[in-house]
Amino acid sequence: MTDTNAASPNDNDPAATPDCYVQTLAVQPPLQVPPGFASFSQPTQRGSTVVFRNLAELRAHGDGATTYWRYGIHATPTSEALCQHLAMLEGASHALLLPSGLGAISLVYFALLKAGDDVLVPYNVYGPNREHGEWLARDFGITVRPYDPMIGAGIAELIQPNTRLIWMEAPGSVTMEVPDSEAIVAAARARGVLTAIDNTWSAGIYFRPFDKGIDISVQALTKYQSGGSDVLMGAVLCRDEKLYQRIKGVRMLMGWGVSADDCYLVLRSLPSMPVRLAAHDRAAREVAEWLAQRPEVARVLHPALPDCPGHAFWRRDFSGASGLFAVVLRARYPRAQVDAFVEALRLFSIGWSWGGAHSLAVPYHVQTMRPAGSWPPAGWQDAGELVRLYIGLEDTRDLIADLKAAMEAKLVG
Numbered sequence: 100m101t102d103t104n105a106a107s108p109n110d111n112d113p114a115a116t117p118d119c120y121v122q123t124l125a126v127q128p129p130l131q132v133p134p135g136f137a138s139f140s141q142p143t144q145r146g147s148t149v150v151f152r153n154l155a156e157l158r159a160h161g162d163g164a165t166t167y168w169r170y171g172i173h174a175t176p177t178s179e180a181l182c183q184h185l186a187m188l189e190g191a192s193h194a195l196l197l198p199s200g201l202g203a204i205s206l207v208y209f210a211l212l213k214a215g216d217d218v219l220v221p222y223n224v225y226g227p228n229r230e231h232g233e234w235l236a237r238d239f240g241i242t243v244r245p246y247d248p249m250i251g252a253g254i255a256e257l258i259q260p261n262t263r264l265i266w267m268e269a270p271g272s273v274t275m276e277v278p279d280s281e282a283i284v285a286a287a288r289a290r291g292v293l294t295a296i297d298n299t300w301s302a303g304i305y306f307r308p309f310d311k312g313i314d315i316s317v318q319a320l321t322k323y324q325s326g327g328s329d330v331l332m333g334a335v336l337c338r339d340e341k342l343y344q345r346i347k348g349v350r351m352l353m354g355w356g357v358s359a360d361d362c363y364l365v366l367r368s369l370p371s372m373p374v375r376l377a378a379h380d381r382a383a384r385e386v387a388e389w390l391a392q393r394p395e396v397a398r399v400l401h402p403a404l405p406d407c408p409g410h411a412f413w414r415r416d417f418s419g420a421s422g423l424f425a426v427v428l429r430a431r432y433p434r435a436q437v438d439a440f441v442e443a444l445r446l447f448s449i450g451w452s453w454g455g456a457h458s459l460a461v462p463y464h465v466q467t468m469r470p471a472g473s474w475p476p477a478g479w480q481d482a483g484e485l486v487r488l489y490i491g492l493e494d495t496r497d498l499i500a501d502l503k504a505a506m507e508a509k510l511v512g
């Protein structure tokens with residue numbers, strides 16, 4: 100074997116000595132990357148062991164290291180390609196991958212907080228984020244204080260000397276309020292407090308957190324980046340090198356990594372993501388506007404419609420909307436009737452984790468999800484149960500007909 104393209108990195112290349120026994124040849128075939136082969140797909144490079152050319156390379160750590168690659172869980176060429184693509188799309192300099200969106204949220208907590216610290220979390224944060232915070236408060240000596248997502252500059256009054264982190268979500272889960280992130284960031288920066296945003300709804304495309312001075316963005320790649328309802332993955336993104344190194348170090352200690360095959364699936368979906376998002380946006384606005392005219396509906400909570408709290412901030416800060424919104428039905432429909440309406444839908448499936456091609460519907464009883472008395476907001480007339488809708492890629496004429504039929508069958512009286 101004299102082929103200099105052999106991919107085995109050992110100086111003492113075993114493939115160069117084919118006079119081995121068959122068992123050795125079975126383990127160490129001559130690996131070759133065909134010269135001149137190019138395609139649009141990223142190679143799926145799996146690997147737990149990373150092979151070093153010599154011991155000096157194995158022993159070199161940190162700044163002295165001559166190879167970037169150390170161990171499969173930290174990074175592979177495939178995961179790195181995904182990190183770079185995600186960072187580029189959202190305007191970050193770095194991304195870290197986690198086995199789920201919730202894993203990404205957890206990493207932010209554990210990387211930035213220690214016992215005695217304080218964190219502010221909006222009422223409408225993604226439910227498992229809230230539960231994660233409650234766990235940290237119960238068992239880890241961290242204070243986690245909920246705040247009204249529409250608080251804006253008023254957040255300054257909540258910041259304490261030990262406040263280290265302010266979470267935002269834009270818009271928030273289920274109730275869809277769009278926060279005044281500029282005012283929250285300004286108050287946080289004035290006090291040296293870090294800000295993190297769960298930016299899953301905009302897929303990192305319609306809202307640019309780093310241009311707004313937000314320190315950290317979290318993505319549930321499970322949603323639009325996957326687009327197929329078949330991958331679980333999350334990302335933490337940031338623009339600051341020091342912050343990146345700090346979070347990366349904790350990710351290493353936690354032993355969190357992702358499969359190269361899953362990375363490949365997400366890499367395969369990213370090129371179509373902006374076009375898919377635009378289609379979800381168009382369809383969701385059409386359905387939302389139709390719903391806003393219905394007599395059964397008290398209020399449509401879609402950031403691009405004026406009835407949604409924070410609509411003005413959506414106009415100021417976003418370049419588009421995604422496929423997820425909520426509708427508040429009139430107070431005359433009790434929970435059981437709203438449940439019957441959702442179960443009567445034929446094209447909307449019942450389930451979590453939007454971002455794929457299929458439309459979804461889930462009813463929520465918001466009163467039990469946030470501090471007493473904070474829902475419905477003061478002044479809302481006739482507000483009853485909430486149904487969250489995700490508009491997939493079906494034809495909107497069919498989706499609207501489905502909603503109409505289920506309303507006429509179940510939301511009577």
Ligand SMILES: *Cc1c(COP(=O)(O)O)cnc(C)c1O
Nearest residue numbers: 199200201225297299319321332
């Ligand atoms: C789905 C979701 C997550 C969690 O993502 P998983 O990959 O399911 O853990 C986090 N934040 C938001 C806003 C989400 O919608």
